[in-house]
Amino acid sequence: MTDVLERPAPAEGHGHEAHGPTGILKWLTTTDHKVIGLSYTVTAVVMMVIGGAFAEIIRAQLASPNGTLVSLAQYNELFTMHGSVMIYLFAGPFAFGALANIIVPIQIGAPDMAFPRLNALSYWLYLTGSITMLSGFFVAGGAANFGWVAYAPLSSSVATPGSGADLWIGGLLLTGFSAIFTGVNLCATVFYLRAPGMTMFRMPIFTWNLLVTAILILLAFPVLTAGLIMLYADRHFGTHIFSVAGGGVPVLWQNIFWFWGHPEVYILALPFFGMVTEIIAVFSRKPVFGYKGMIFATLTIGALSLGVWAHHMFTTGTVLLPFFSIMSLLIAVPTGIKMFNWIGTMWRGQIWFSTAMLMAIGFLITFLVGGITGIYLASPPLDFFTHDTYFVVAHFHSVVMALVLGAMGGLYYWGPKITGYMLNERIGKAQFWFLFIGTQVFTLPMYLLGLRGMPRRMAIYPQHPSWQYLNDWATVGAIMIGVSTILFIVNIVYSWKRYPAGDNPWDGHTLEWFTTSPPPHHNFYRLPPIRSERPTWDYNHPEHRALEHGHGTPAADGSAR
Amino acid sequence: MEPSALPPQGGPERPRRRGRLRTLLILPLAALALAGCTVPRFGASPGATTSSKSVFHLWQGFSIGAAIIGTLVVVLIAWSVLFHRRRSEAIPRQTQYHIPLELTYTIVPILIVLGLFAATMVVENREVANPKTNVVIDVNAFQWGWKFTYPGHNVVVVGQTTQDPTMVMPVDQNVRIDLTSSDVVHGFYVHAFNFSRYALPGVLNQFTLRATSTGLFNGQCTQLCGLYHSLMFFRVRVVSAGQYQSWLASQANATAAQAAQSATSQQISSIVPTKQTKG
Ligand code: HEM
Ligand SMILES: [Cu+2]
Ligand SMILES: [Cu+2]
Numbered sequence: 001m002t003d004v005l006e007r008p009a010p011a012e013g014h015g016h017e018a019h020g021p022t023g024i025l026k027w028l029t030t031t032d033h034k035v036i037g038l039s040y041t042v043t044a045v046v047m048m049v050i051g052g053a054f055a056e057i058i059r060a061q062l063a064s065p066n067g068t069l070v071s072l073a074q075y076n077e078l079f080t081m082h083g084s085v086m087i088y089l090f091a092g093p094f095a096f097g098a099l100a101n102i103i104v105p106i107q108i109g110a111p112d113m114a115f116p117r118l119n120a121l122s123y124w125l126y127l128t129g130s131i132t133m134l135s136g137f138f139v140a141g142g143a144a145n146f147g148w149v150a151y152a153p154l155s156s157s158v159a160t161p162g163s164g165a166d167l168w169i170g171g172l173l174l175t176g177f178s179a180i181f182t183g184v185n186l187c188a189t190v191f192y193l194r195a196p197g198m199t200m201f202r203m204p205i206f207t208w209n210l211l212v213t214a215i216l217i218l219l220a221f222p223v224l225t226a227g228l229i230m231l232y233a234d235r236h237f238g239t240h241i242f243s244v245a246g247g248g249v250p251v252l253w254q255n256i257f258w259f260w261g262h263p264e265v266y267i268l269a270l271p272f273f274g275m276v277t278e279i280i281a282v283f284s285r286k287p288v289f290g291y292k293g294m295i296f297a298t299l300t301i302g303a304l305s306l307g308v309w310a311h312h313m314f315t316t317g318t319v320l321l322p323f324f325s326i327m328s329l330l331i332a333v334p335t336g337i338k339m340f341n342w343i344g345t346m347w348r349g350q351i352w353f354s355t356a357m358l359m360a361i362g363f364l365i366t367f368l369v370g371g372i373t374g375i376y377l378a379s380p381p382l383d384f385f386t387h388d389t390y391f392v393v394a395h396f397h398s399v400v401m402a403l404v405l406g407a408m409g410g411l412y413y414w415g416p417k418i419t420g421y422m423l424n425e426r427i428g429k430a431q432f433w434f435l436f437i438g439t440q441v442f443t444l445p446m447y448l449l450g451l452r453g454m455p456r457r458m459a460i461y462p463q464h465p466s467w468q469y470l471n472d473w474a475t476v477g478a479i480m481i482g483v484s485t486i487l488f489i490v491n492i493v494y495s496w497k498r499y500p501a502g503d504n505p506w507d508g509h510t511l512e513w514f515t516t517s518p519p520p521h522h523n524f525y526r527l528p529p530i531r532s533e534r535p536t537w538d539y540n541h542p543e544h545r546a547l548e549h550g551h552g553t554p555a556a557d558g559s560a561r
Numbered sequence: 562m563e564p565s566a567l568p569p570q571g572g573p574e575r576p577r578r579r580g581r582l583r584t585l586l587i588l589p590l591a592a593l594a595l596a597g598c599t600v601p602r603f604g605a606s607p608g609a610t611t612s613s614k615s616v617f618h619l620w621q622g623f624s625i626g627a628a629i630i631g632t633l634v635v636v637l638i639a640w641s642v643l644f645h646r647r648r649s650e651a652i653p654r655q656t657q658y659h660i661p662l663e664l665t666y667t668i669v670p671i672l673i674v675l676g677l678f679a680a681t682m683v684v685e686n687r688e689v690a691n692p693k694t695n696v697v698i699d700v701n702a703f704q705w706g707w708k709f710t711y712p713g714h715n716v717v718v719v720g721q722t723t724q725d726p727t728m729v730m731p732v733d734q735n736v737r738i739d740l741t742s743s744d745v746v747h748g749f750y751v752h753a754f755n756f757s758r759y760a761l762p763g764v765l766n767q768f769t770l771r772a773t774s775t776g777l778f779n780g781q782c783t784q785l786c787g788l789y790h791s792l793m794f795f796r797v798r799v800v801s802a803g804q805y806q807s808w809l810a811s812q813a814n815a816t817a818a819q820a821a822q823s824a825t826s827q828q829i830s831s832i833v834p835t836k837q838t839k840g
Contacts, residue, residue, distance in 0.1 A: 072788055147785045153762060154745040159704075159787060244763035250746065251761060285647070287657045293667075315748070316759045317766040321689070325681055329674045333667065339634060340666040346641040350653050353646065361642055368634055372627045379681040381616045381688050382623065385605070385755040388748050388783035451604040453752030455783040458791045463779070546657040 031116035034519065036123050037101030038418060041411075043127060044094035048404070050134070051085035052485055054078050059478040062458075065465045075459035076145035077164070081136070083148030084168065088175055089130045091403060092264070095271035096182055096217065097126060099410050100210045102418055104186060106512040107207045109195025109530070111522035114188035118181050125178035133171025136164035144168035147457065149261070150231070152242035152253035157235040169232050176225050179267075183217030186210055195511075197530030201295075204510045204533055205288055208295050209274030212302040213267050219306060220263035227256035251318050258309035266305045269399070270298060272406035273338060276360045279413050280342055282506050283357035284349030287534060287546040290341040297334035297341075304331045314383045321380045328378035335371055339364070354506070355428030359409030362436040363402045369440075370398030373447070388457075391450025394443045401439040401481075408435065408488070416501030420517045424499070427491040434484035442477025445470035509534040600625070605755070609778065609799065611771045612688045613755035619684045623677065630673075688756075691769050694735035698728060702740075702747035702760035702782065705789040716812040722792040728780075729798045731805035732772045740766040748783030751797055757783055772799040 021029055030036065058078055061067040070078060105113055113119045136143030141162030146155045150168070153159055190203070190211045203211075231253070233239040240246020242253045281288045288294060304327060310319035311328040342364060351357065373395040376382045386392060408431070416422045449470050454461065461467050504513040514536045515524050528539040538545060603624035607617045699710040706721035709728045720726025730736045740749055742760035750757035753776075758766055782793035800808065 072791060076785070076788070076790075151746050151785070154785065154787060159745050250763060284645075285652055287655055289657060290659075290663050291657060293663050315757055316761060316764075317768075318761070318764060321685060322682060325685075326674075326678050329678055329681075330671075332674055333670045336670045337663070337667055340637075340663075343634070343637045343641055344659075344662075346638075346645065348653055348656075349641070349645050350647040350649075350651065351642060351645045361638070364638055365635065368631060372631055375627070375677070376620075376623050379619065379623065379677065379685075381612075381619055381681065381684045384688070384757055385616050385620070387757050388750070448604055453750075453779070453781075455748075455750065455781055457785045460791050463794060541652065544652050544655050546655045 029120075031112070031120050032521065033105055033113045033116065033119060034102050034418065036119050037098055037103075039123055040093055040101055040126070041098035041418075043123075043130065044090050044098050047085055047089040047130060048094070049485060049489075051082050051090055052482065054082035054085065056478055056482050058082060059475040062461075062471050063468075063475045065461045065468055067460060070459070072459045073142065073145065076147075076457070077137070077143045079457060080144050080147050080168075081134070084133060084144070084172075086400065087148060087264070087268070088172055089126075089133065091268045091400065092179060093126055093175070094407055095268050095403075096179065096186065096210065096213055097122065099275065099414055100186065100213075100271055101182075103414060103512055104207050104210050105189055105193065106515065106519060106523050107204045107510050108190065108193065108198050109511050109524065109527050110189060110193035111524075113185050114193055115185050119185055122178045122181040122185070125174050125181070129171045129174030129176075129178060131171075132167050132174060136167040136171075139163045139167065149257055150253075151257075152231070152234075152250045153244070155231060155235075155253075156243055158243075166232070166235065169228050169235075173225060173228050176221050176228070179217050180221045180225070183214040183221070186214035187218070190214075195527055195530060197535075201292065202530055202533045202535075204274075205277040205291070205294055205298075206271075206274035206510075209270040209277075209298055212298050213270045216263045216267050216270075216302055216305065220260045220267065223256055224260035227253065227260070230256075251313070251316055254313050254316065255309070258312045261312065262309040263305045265399075266301055268403060270301070272363070272403045272410070273298070275410040275413070276363050276406050277342065277345075278510065279356050279360040279409050280345050282413075282508050283352045283354055283360070284346045285352075285507070286345055286349045287509075287532075288341065289344030289347070290337070291533060293337060294341050297337040300334040301331060304334070311378055311383070314380045315387045325378055325380055329375065332371065332375050332378075339368065339371075352506075354412070355423070355425055355432055356409045356413035356506075358429060358432045358436075359405045359412065362432060362439075363405040363409065366398055366405060366436070366439055367402035369443070370395060370402055373398065386450055388455055389450035390446045390454045390456055393456050394446035394450060397446065398439075398443050401435075401443065405435060405439070408432075413506070414512070416505050417512055417517050417519070420501055421495065421497055422499040422501045422505065423491050424495045427487055427494060431484045431487040431491065434480050434487060438477045438480025438484060440477070441480060442474050445473040445477075449474075504536070504540075507537075507540070509537040511535055514539070606753075608755045609753045609772055609774050609776065610756070611773060612684075613753065614773070615684045615687055616755040619680060622680055626673065626677065689768070691737060691767055692735050694737050694769065696731060696734050696736045697739060698730065698736060699739045699741070700728065700749060700760070701743060702749065702786075702793075703743045704745060704787050705782075705793045707793075707795045711809060711812075714809045714813060716809055718812075720795070722789050723794060725794055725796050727777075727796040727798050729800060729805065729808050730770070730772060731802045732775050732799050734771065734802065736770050736772070738768055738770060740768070745786050746784050747786050747793070749780070750783040751778055751780040753778040754797075759784060775799045775801060 020026060027035065057070065058075070061069045061075060101113070101119065105111070139162070141164055143164040144150070146160050146165065155165060190207060230239070230241045234242050240248040242248050242250050244250060277288055277294065308324055308328045308331065310324040313319050314321060314324070373391070377386065377392065377395060412423055412428055449467055452467065454464065454467050501517050503515065503517050506513070511527070512519070514528055528535045531538055532546060534546070600621050603621060605617050605620045607614045697712055699712060701708040701710070706719065706724070707726045709718040709726065710716070718726050718728065740758055740760050741764070742762045744762060746762070747760040748757055749760055754770060758768055760766065776799055778797045778799070780795040780797055782790060786793065
């Protein structure tokens with residue numbers, strides 16, 4: 001059964017793009033998921049560079065106990081906007097708007113997203129929201145300065161007047177709607193546009209993870225939207241939802257924020273887990289080990305992540321500690337399953353150390369550190385000890401820097417498919433080593449600082465000059481990470497249209513490697529038969545189907561059982 | 562529990578097994594607590610209260626688990642990465658499932674997590690208990706300073722930012738803290754106590770500290786509270802019971818004057834170098 005499903009190629013001059021607008025107008029009016037996805041990718045990477053620049057200023061300020069690079073007020077704006085830009089404008093949109101937009105429809109053999117115009121709207125809302133939030137720097141009083149979590153009542157109009165805060169709320173509302181629309185779109189696409197033969201249990205892990213991500217978006221983001229509207233109403237319409245004076249409850253904000261905020265952690269992480277899964281399987285030349293267990297783990301993580309929000313509020317003294325503690329600890333189990341599945345995939349493989357694979361291995365190690373330190377924080381007594389210190393900053397930077405490694409892996413892996421050209425591997429590997437080592441040099445001292453009692457969000461630490469030594473190491477690590485980002489940009493410029501990729505440069509497994517690079521307007525001229533979650537591999541290596549352990553027969557025939 | 566009401570296979574077996582499980586979990590912990598001094602500190606310290614010591618032991622327990630599991634995973638990653646570099650075009654065995662293995666790495670982590678949870682509960686229940694005591698201190702956080710009131714003694718200590726207001730408390734006695742905030746959220750954090758708690762507007766947070774040694778300890782606000790958050794320091798002075806009583810007596814006289822001085826009467830800009838304020 002090696003028949004190929006042909007889709008009629010569009011007749012010459014019949015494609016509507018032939019009559020449509022050209023140049024910038026074409027870009028402005030496009031509804032092609034690949035163009036929108038590319039716009040998302042470029043915008044998100046620009047946001048990462050902006051957020052990274054804020055981070056470098058933060059680290060420069062902290063290089064001495066009485067840093068004078070920025071004022072106390074400017075410092076508060078900087079870490080607020082660093083965190084906000086990185087989470088709201090880089091990591092989230094990159095996770096579910098950028099590569100997902102391009103790859104998910106292709107992986108399931110669809111011609112586009114289910115709602116192409118809604119997809120375009122998502123992008124433009126995201127761009128507008130980003131500009132809105134960043135424009136806070138240009139208004140009197142400066143940008144938002146109440147931290148990326150905007151705790152009430154510090155975020156009230158009494159404690160933080162000024163339009164920077166309002167622009168932050170407005171920008172976040174816009175990007176929030178953008179996320180919700182993308183969530184709707186991804187769900188509809190995965191449920192309705194799968195090619196013949198692409199059953200749910202033949203979908204690639206990346207697509208599965210984005211489906212779960214999309215469901216989490218639909219459950220979590222509307223809560224944030226509602227919370228932001230309440231916050232805005234408190235600031236401007238005289239309501240008192242979060243103010244004690246008017247009979248409101250400030251802690252309600254924390255509950256609303258984290259009810260969105262913890263699922264958000266997995267909304268950010270699951271897509272990168274998916275990328276890493278694909279990369280590891282392809283570059284080990286093996287199927288994903290425990291494919292179904294992996295999906296089960298993803299679903300479990302998604303479900304548990306809705307019941308752990310108050311682990312961010314252990315020290316408020318207002319939450320049921322044992323419940324949120326055990327729920328949070330339990331998330332370690334499915335996450336551990338994933339880790340062992342990744343190892344199982346590499347086990348006795350034939351590993352090709354491309355830049356993408358190096359980034360994925362870097363992800364594993366860095367995420368391991370972030371995951372293990374997260375287990376400490378799920379234990380209330382240990383959280384009382386480390387809450388709001390640099391231990392927490394180090395913990396979540398181990399996690400988010402792992403995501404950055406995953407994102408870079410994804411760009412090196414899928415970049416050739418999207419653009420038709422490869423990136424230079426030698427510069428890529430240099431970038432990897434700066435990023436990976438820089439991350440550890442940056443985070444490890446911060447763990448120690450937290451244990452020595454340095455609180456987060458300190459512009460200066462005049463009483464504790466002994467903290468300087470470790471802070472300086474963290475700054476060195478931050479500089480190395482900065483160098484890696486510069487190397488990435490250098491690589492793009494250097495490799496520009498230099499190395500044509502071909503359709504399947506990595507001997508890929510999934511459908512995107514079956515079509516051309518870049519794919520044609522509606523993605524496919526022909527499709528291979530889909531008999532497992534690796535249709536392209538099955539087509540290219542018919543004699544190497546996946547095996548159940550200890551059996552000589554293929555595990556997958558029909559469903560990937 | 563009535564075993565007879567349960568189906569035969571689940572009945573008499575279960576409670577015994579659970580009991581055995583519990584000893585299995587508690588034993589290493591007890592051993593750890595005894596051997597507290599010889600086990601590495603993993604970056605933490607025992608601190609100066611009874612709770613801070615149990616938190617420290619819990620920290621050591623978690624760290625030993627983390628070290629074992631972390632090492633195991635790193636070794637597994639290293640082995641699969643280092644010795645399987647692609648050398649030829651040969652295609653490896655396409656193994657995809659190994660159910661017993663997958664079940665093992667599902668069930669073992671669940672057991673580990675239950676163990677960590679049990680240990681957590683033991684320490685947590687001790688830490689959040691509020692035994693009866695007659696030493697009570699009202700701690701009130703405000704932008705940007707601290708106010709320590711000793712109810713029934715007519716003693717108030719107030720200080721802003723860098724004035725280092727000092728909370729005095731007796732050693733070896735349960736001291737209950739009644740924590741409040743008058744404006745935004747603040748964080749009451751004393752590193753030597755391995756402990757922090759939010760000061761929330763509209764909420765009374767109560768907890769008990771029992772210091773085990775005298776001395777002067779640094780405290781600081783850990784929850785972002787606005788412009789001078791970085792400078793919202795305080796100190797805790799732990800003294801003997803006798804010194805505590807005489808301190809209370811000496812302060813009671815001075816307090817009338819101190820209380821009159823409103824918390825916000827002093828201009829903050831005169832304390833903090835103007836260079837640091839936004840121009
Ligand atoms: C070059 C890499 C990075 C460096 C050097 C860096 C540095 C820092 C530092 C030093 C802080 C603590 C500031 C303080 O508490 O005073 C911080 C906070 C934070 N960072 Fe990063 N960071 C980097 C990358 C990222 C990434 C990739 C993300 C997310 C995807 C991220 C998200 C955050 C968040 C959410 C905060 C908390 C902000 C707040 O306290 O309100 N960072 N960063
Ligand atoms: Cu969380
Ligand atoms: Cu503060």
